[in-house]
Structures are given as C-alpha cells and as structure tokens.
Amino acid sequence: MVKEIKSTFECKKSSLKFKEIPVCSYQKSIDDEIKEGVITRKEALELLEQMYMIRELENMLVEIKAGIYKALPDFNYVGPTHLSIGQEATAAGSISSIGIDDYITSSHRGHGDAMAKGYNMIKLIDDEDLLKLLKSREKYLEAIGEVFSGNELRGEIEEKLLKIHVYRMIAELFGKADGYCRGVGGGMHIADFELGHLGANAIVGGHVPIAVGAAISSRYKEKDSLVLCLAGDGAFSNGVVLESLNIASMEQFKNGLMSKRFGVPIIFGIVNNQYAMSGQSRGEITGVDFLTRRAAGFETELMHSEVVDGMDVLAVRDSVKRSKEIIKKGNGPVLLEFMTYRYKGHSLSDPLTYRDREELNQWKSRDPIAAYEEKLKIAKFPKKQGRIITDAEIKALNKKVCDRNTAMAQYAEKAAFPENNSILAFLFSSKIEESVPEEYAKPVTKNPVPKYKRDASGMINARIAVREAIIEEMSRDKRVITFGEDIADYGGAFGVTNALLKIFGRDRVFNVSISEAGMVGAAVGMAMTGIRPIVEIMYNDFIMQALDQVGNQAAKWSYMSGGQISVPMVLRTTIGGGKGYAGQHSQSLEALVTHIPGLKVVAPATPYDFKGLLKSAVRDDNPVIFFEQQLIYNSLGVVPEEEYLVPIGMASIAKEGKDITIVCWSYMVEHSIEAAKILEAEGISAEVIDIRTLIPLDVDTIVDSVKKTGKVIVTSQEVSQSGFMAEIITLIQEHAFDWLDAPIQRLGALDGIPPSAQNLESLFLPDAEKLVRVIKQKYQFKHRS
Numbered sequence: 091m092v093k094e095i096k097s098t099f100e101c102k103k104s105s106l107k108f109k110e111i112p113v114c115s116y117q118k119s120i121d122d123e124i125k126e127g128v129i130t131r132k133e134a135l136e137l138l139e140q141m142y143m144i145r146e147l148e149n150m151l152v153e154i155k156a157g158i159y160k161a162l163p164d165f166n167y168v169g170p171t172h173l174s175i176g177q178e179a180t181a182a183g184s185i186s187s188i189g190i191d192d193y194i195t196s197s198h199r200g201h202g203d204a205m206a207k208g209y210n211m212i213k214l215i216d217d218e219d220l221l222k223l224l225k226s227r228e229k230y231l232e233a234i235g236e237v238f239s240g241n242e243l244r245g246e247i248e249e250k251l252l253k254i255h256v257y258r259m260i261a262e263l264f265g266k267a268d269g270y271c272r273g274v275g276g277g278m279h280i281a282d283f284e285l286g287h288l289g290a291n292a293i294v295g296g297h298v299p300i301a302v303g304a305a306i307s308s309r310y311k312e313k314d315s316l317v318l319c320l321a322g323d324g325a326f327s328n329g330v331v332l333e334s335l336n337i338a339s340m341e342q343f344k345n346g347l348m349s350k351r352f353g354v355p356i357i358f359g360i361v362n363n364q365y366a367m368s369g370q371s372r373g374e375i376t377g378v379d380f381l382t383r384r385a386a387g388f389e390t391e392l393m394h395s396e397v398v399d400g401m402d403v404l405a406v407r408d409s410v411k412r413s414k415e416i417i418k419k420g421n422g423p424v425l426l427e428f429m430t431y432r433y434k435g436h437s438l439s440d441p442l443t444y445r446d447r448e449e450l451n452q453w454k455s456r457d458p459i460a461a462y463e464e465k466l467k468i469a470k471f472p473k474k475q476g477r478i479i480t481d482a483e484i485k486a487l488n489k490k491v492c493d494r495n496t497a498m499a500q501y502a503e504k505a506a507f508p509e510n511n512s513i514l515a516f517l518f519s520s521k522i523e524e525s526v527p528e529e530y531a532k533p534v535t536k537n538p539v540p541k542y543k544r545d546a547s548g549m550i551n552a553r554i555a556v557r558e559a560i561i562e563e564m565s566r567d568k569r570v571i572t573f574g575e576d577i578a579d580y581g582g583a584f585g586v587t588n589a590l591l592k593i594f595g596r597d598r599v600f601n602v603s604i605s606e607a608g609m610v611g612a613a614v615g616m617a618m619t620g621i622r623p624i625v626e627i628m629y630n631d632f633i634m635q636a637l638d639q640v641g642n643q644a645a646k647w648s649y650m651s652g653g654q655i656s657v658p659m660v661l662r663t664t665i666g667g668g669k670g671y672a673g674q675h676s677q678s679l680e681a682l683v684t685h686i687p688g689l690k691v692v693a694p695a696t697p698y699d700f701k702g703l704l705k706s707a708v709r710d711d712n713p714v715i716f717f718e719q720q721l722i723y724n725s726l727g728v729v730p731e732e733e734y735l736v737p738i739g740m741a742s743i744a745k746e747g748k749d750i751t752i753v754c755w756s757y758m759v760e761h762s763i764e765a766a767k768i769l770e771a772e773g774i775s776a777e778v779i780d781i782r783t784l785i786p787l788d789v790d791t792i793v794d795s796v797k798k799t800g801k802v803i804v805t806s807q808e809v810s811q812s813g814f815m816a817e818i819i820t821l822i823q824e825h826a827f828d829w830l831d832a833p834i835q836r837l838g839a840l841d842g843i844p845p846s847a848q849n850l851e852s853l854f855l856p857d858a859e860k861l862v863r864v865i866k867q868k869y870q871f872k873h874r875s
C-alpha cells in the first residue's frame with residue numbers, strides 16, 4: 091500500500107502566509123449576552139458561585155498556613171500551596187463551557203479547575219444520573235452530617251453533592267481517606283475520573299500529551315467528547331508540550347489518510363498568569379509576546395487560536411464555547427491563551443521578590459470576581475428569570491459558599507487518615523481483561539488476517555510471533571490499537587508490525603512524529619479513557635526521552651488516583667547489542683524502569699513467550715514495558731496456532747540441573763543454555779532459570795532452584811552497575827542465604843558504553859563462553875567427571 095501523499099517541491103518565489111490571531115475579540119456587555127440568549131440569570135450566578143468557591147478554598151489555605159483560620163485554629167496543614175487566587179475566571183469560564191462527556195486535565199495549580207469541574211458536572215447531569223451519583227457517594231453524606239431521605243428535590247440533591255464535592259476536595263488536600271484520591275494524590279494530583287477530571291499534574295507540561303491521548307480516544311468511541319487541557323504559560327515551552335501540539339495537529343487525522351476525517355478534539359488552554367515560577371514568558375524565557383504564536387508552528391494555516399481576557403469570566407466562556415463549535419466540526423485542535431494573573435507567589439513559601447506592588451495592584455484593579463459582581467449588579471435579565479441581581483443576593487451567595495467551605499473543612503479535618511495498610515494498595519490493578527465488552531469485541535478488519543506458516547516442526551520466528559500476538563489482540567478487541575514511529579507503512583524498524591496497516595487500516599495502526607515523550611503520554615491518556623494502546627519505541631535507548639511519561643505518568647496514575655483508574659497500555663521496545671550500533675542504540679536499560687514502582691516489566695527470550703506474554707500484557711490492566719531483544723527476532727521456536735497466554739510474573743526453567751543455577755532473561759537465556767551444554771560435557775549440571783518477567787519477579791522459582799543447587803550466577807546483557815541483576819542477587823540473599831555454599835556471581839556487559847567495533851563489542855557483551863569461564867573460576871564442583 092503506497093501512501094497517497096506525493097512529495098514534490100517546485101522552486102517558485104513566494105512567501106508563506108499565516109492567518110491572524112485575534113486578541114480580545116470578545117467585547118460584549120452582559121446585557122448583549124442576555125439579549126442574544128446566551129446566558130441566563132441562573133447560569134450567571136453559577137459562574138459567580140464557582141469563583142467564590144475557588145477563592146474561598148484558597149483563602150482558607152492562606153489563613154490556615156498563617157495560623158489565623160478561625161474555624162480550624164490548631165490545624166497543621168502539611169502539603170503544597172500552589173494557589174490560583176486571581177485566576178478564578180479562567181477556571182470557571184472555561185470549564186463551565188464544556189459538556190457532560192468532556193474531560194479536563196489540569197496542573198499543579200489546579201484547585202480551581204477541580205472545583206469547577208465537579209461543580210459544573212453536578213449542574214449538567216440529568217436528574218436520574220444525579221440521583222445515582224448521590225447514591226453512589228452516600229457514604230460521604232454521613233461524614234458531613236447529612237442524610238439521604240430519598241425525597242430530595244433536584245436543588246437539594248445538587249447541594250448535597252456540592253457539599254460532598256467540597257468535602258472530598260478539602261479532604262484530599264488534608265491527606266484524608268475520604269479525599270478524591272484517598273489522600274495519596276494530594277492537591278497537585280487531584281482527580282475525579284468519574285466526573286471527567288483526568289487529573290492535575292505536578293510535572294509541568296506532563297499532562298498535556300495525556301490530554302491529547304484522551305482526545306484521540308474519542309475516535310474509537312461512540313460518544314464525542316473533547317478535552318480541555320489547562321496548563322500554565324511556563325508549560326508551553328516544555329518539549330513534551332510542543333510534541334503534543336504536533337501530535338494533536340497531525341494531518342492524517344483530517345486529510346483522509348485515516349478513514350475518520352476528524353481533527354483531534356482538544357482545546358489547549360494556556361493559563362497565562364504571567365509567571366512560570368518567577369520566569370516570565372514575555373520578555374525573558376521565550377522569544378514571543380504571546381504564546382498563542384506557537385499555533386503557527388503546527389498547522390499550515392495556523393491552528394485556530396486566540397488571546398482571551400482571562401480576567402473576564404464571560405470572555406473566557408465565550409471563547410471556549412466558540413472553540414467547541416470548531417471542534418465539533420472536526421476542525422480541532424484549538425489553542426487559547428487566557429491572560430490572567432496569580433496574586434500569590436508560586437507557593438506560599440515564595441518571597442515574591444521578583445515583582446512589584448504596582449503590577450499586582452494594576453491586575454487587582456481588574457479582579458475577576460469584583461469586576462463580575464459589578465457586571466451582575468447592572469445586568470437586566472428577562473422578567474421570568476428574576477430580572478435583576480441585588481447586592482444582598484450576591485452577599486448571600488458569598489456567605490453560603492463561605493459557610494459551606496468552612497463546614498466542609500471542619501469535617502475534613504475530623505476525617506480519618508488512610509489506613510496504614512492501604513499504603514501500597516492501588517499500585518497495581520489486579521484486573522485482567524478476560525472478556526471483551528460486546529461493543530468492542532471482534533471488530534471488522536479492513537483485510538483478512540493472514541495465517542503465518544509454521545515450518546515442519548511448527549516453528550516461526552519471534553518477529554512473527556510478536557506480530558501474531560498484536561494481530562490476535564487487535565482482532566479480539568477494537569480498543570487495542572498500535573502506534574509509534576514508522577510502524578505503519580514501514581512496518582517498524584525491525585519489520586515487526588509489517589502487515590498491520592493493511593489488516594486494520596490507519597485508524598488503528600498509525601505513525602507518529604519523532605516524539606517519544608508525546609507518544610507515550612498519548613498512550614497514557616488513551617489508557618485512562620478506555621483504550622488499550624500498544625505504543626512502540628524503536629530502541630530502548632530512546633525511552634530516556636520519554637522517562638517522565640513512563641515513570642511519572644504511566645507508572646503512577648493508578649496509585650496517585652487512589653485506584654480510581656488503571657493504565658492498561660503496553661510499551662514495546664527493543665534492547666540489546668551485538669550489531670555494532672554503539673552507545674545510543676545497543677543498551678539494555680531494563681533497570682531504568684524496574685526501579686519505578688507501578689510498572690510491569692517483561693523481557694522474553696523465546697518466540698513462544700514473545701507471543702504468549704505480549705498477549706497477556708495487552709489484557710493486563712497495568713502499564714507493561716515489553717522488552718524485545720533485537721537479535722531474538724530471527725530465532726525460531728515452536729509457537730502454537732491455537733490461542734494461548736503466558737502469564738506475567740512466572741519464570742520458566744529453561745533447562746533443569748542440580749549443581750548451579752543460572753538466572754537470566756532475554757538474549758542471555760540462549761547463551762545460558764549453551765553454557766549449560768558446555769558445562770554438562772564437563773560433568774557440571776546447570777539449571778537455567780529464564781525469569782521472563784522482571785516485575786513482578788517470580789522469586790519462588792529462583793529460590794527453589796538455589797535451594798537445590800547452592801550456587802547461583804545471574805547474567806544479562808545490561809551493564810552490571812546498579813542493574814537488575816543486583817536486585818535479583820539481593821532477593822536471593824534475603825530468601826536463600828542459608829542454602830548458598832558460595833558467593834553469588836553476576837555477569838553482565840562491562841560497566842561502560844557499548845562500542846561499535848566488532849572486537850570491542852564482543853569484549854563488551856557477555857556470552858556463553860564468558861559465562862562458562864566465570865562459573866569455572868568462581869565455583870568448585872565436587873563431583874566433576
């Protein structure tokens with residue numbers, strides 16, 4: 091299948107043109123909006139209520155920190171204080187404009203976003219679902235001294251849910267078990283996945299590719315949903331954010347290469363509060379006056395973008411509502427820059443020495459809440475809506491919010507901390523997708539699935555085994571998709587994904603830009619929102635470009651969300667040397683990821699295990715890093731044509747023996763078996779344990795073998811320095827020390843950098859001969875022939 095895109099260039103004198111970016115195009119009065127029927131009195135007051143709720147929550151934190159919060163005089167608040175006072179219009183205006191199926195992602199400064207998302211969902215959900223929501227959250231009612239009688243009217247149900255919302259938000263900030271993330275996430279990671287909040291993120295910019303992935307997810311689902319991705323001005327200079335803007339803008343989504351012509355439904359909202367921590371985007375740490383200019387770099391004619399007055403809740407609301415229309419037509423993504431200001435420092439420990447009072451006062455004179463109150467006081471709503479809003483009404487609303495916040499803070503303070511025994515709960519999900527929901531089962535393929543021929547002994551190579559695993563899982567479950575660099579038409583750098591494009595089409599098998607961080611983040615976002623992606627990174631050396639997404643995002647979201655979600659994704663990548671590719675394409679970096687709790691790590695050695703373990707990885711509800719050694723791709727092995735799975739977390743005894751145990755994985759399994767054969771000829775019986783899965787490690791099988799042989803060597807292609815071999819050795823010492831009759835040895839690559847020259851590379855890497863040499867040097871065997 092040749093791509094329809096023809097690469098041509100005619101050298102003709104011309105110039106490139108960009109569309110204009112509107113700045114503050116919203117110039118309406120509230121009465122204009124009322125006349126146009128765009129805002130009701132009720133909606134107008136709801137905007138104010140949200141802004142009050144955000145500001146009061148954060149004022150409370152300021153007072154608690156200063157020891158002057160009267161309602162909790164002795165409470166010692168432990169945790170971050172990234173406040174957004176001054177930015178309330180941006181949170182309330184943008185989030186009130188998205189729909190019930192839409193998601194948000196947010197940053198470390200995300201109290202306002204979380205407050206607004208919960209608030210607006212409670213207002214949007216229909217009566218039946220609202221009742222269900224209250225019932226499902228009934229246990230929190232007791233904690234806040236309320237009951238559910240079953241006779242409540244809509245308004246009363248809303249109020250109860252709002253109280254629960256505020257209570258759970260504050261409980262999370264206070265580290266309590268009733269918090270949204272059960273107290274393990276805290277304010278910087280607050281999330282309510284049930285109501286479409288995909289999490290605040292303490293890695294600046296780290297959530298932006300996740301937002302893109304969540305937006306791409308909607309391509310595979312019945313419901314159209316968009317993602318509102320809110321991130322600071324500082325974040326918009328982070329590499330992963332620029333990668334994300336590019337991935338979201340890839341033309342293949344719209345130009346017919348994919349069958350569904352639909353731009354990625356995401357609104358990137360730059361919350362430009364004028365400062366990163368202290369760095370200023372304008373005039374200091376970027377080269378642009380407005381960050382919206384970034385839009386010109388991602389779409390030929392400019393991604394739709396606007397600069398918006400982020401201090402005006404109605405202007406923000408208007409811009410997001412219009413963006414939604416653009417997105418609905420398939421013309422996303424959209425980039426909006428909300429010009430706003432944070433009155434406080436980066437956190438309450440920021441001495442604020444880098445800005446002056448005059449600047450602060452100038453912004454405060456346009457305070458989003460005070461300015462909006464004034465607007466409301468002069469607005470004339472239709473008679474049937476209640477005509478005007480009085481000063482007294484505004485004051486009463488403010489009091490209601492303050493009282494509610496205070497009461498919920500007092501309940502949160504009294505609430506229980508998480509149980510000690512919950513400390514590691516939610517690190518992993520125990521779920522395995524044993525059956526596929528009907529709507530996703532057995533999707534129609536574009537072309538028939540080929541049958542890969544076995545040789546007379548039933549063998550195929552590992553490359554085909556991996557491909558078969560992907561084909562089978564994609565044929566079984568529509569939610570399984572795969573993407574990566576050059577995996578579509580090219581078939582991947584190692585030809586593994588050849589044929590997939592033809593079978594499944596570009597909607598489910600697509601290339602992405604050279605954006606390792608962006609693509610892994612996108613996979614995380616997809617996995618959080620119901621898709622089961624397989625993302626490929628050509629060489630594990632490039633994982634270093636994506637480590638934040640692997641280690642801080644994929645690994646952590648199940649735990650940080652208090653088990654609200656799991657992240658069912660597979661990251662396939664290749665390892666190992668032996669091809670003269672030198673320092674940046676030959677490493678075995680398993681230890682980079684085994685050190686991070688929350689990931690499963692698999693490194694098979696045989697075609698049978700490549701297939702069986704990959705299928706298990708796809709069905710596992712946890713993020714799985716799947717290491718494929720490049721030299722194994724051509725190895726032959728018996729692989730049944732019938733369905734089978736190899737469970738994650740079980741080692742295999744590749745060869746039985748009684749004198750010494752060789753523990754190994756991946757390419758060193760073959761070398762270990764060869765070494766065992768050489769030793770056998772000398773009367774030494776070696777048992778070879780192929781661990782297959784590094785995390786979780788099957789310690790029992792290793793220990794049982796060591797108890798039998800009393801001697802053990804661990805070998806792999808990774809460098810020895812601080813590697814996973816050291817971890818295995820420690821575990822053996824902990825579990826089988828009394829059975830050892832000699833020190834444990836390890837044989838890895840040299841503690842250096844893979845060289846290109848053939849002779850040096852052979853010296854660098856371990857092999858069967860070296861293994862035999864070390865075993866014979868280091869151990870005495872009594873019964874040698």
Ligand SMILES: Cc1ncc(C[n+]2csc(CCOP(=O)(O)OP(=O)(O)O)c2C)c(N)n1
Pocket residue numbers: 197198199292293294295321322323324325326363365366367436
């Ligand atoms: C990747 C990363 N680098 C640095 C930090 C430390 N840090 C926390 S907030 C912040 C400034 C972020 O600025 P911006 O994106 O504008 O958001 P704001 O804090 O102004 O809301 C920095 C540098 C971090 N958390 N993550």
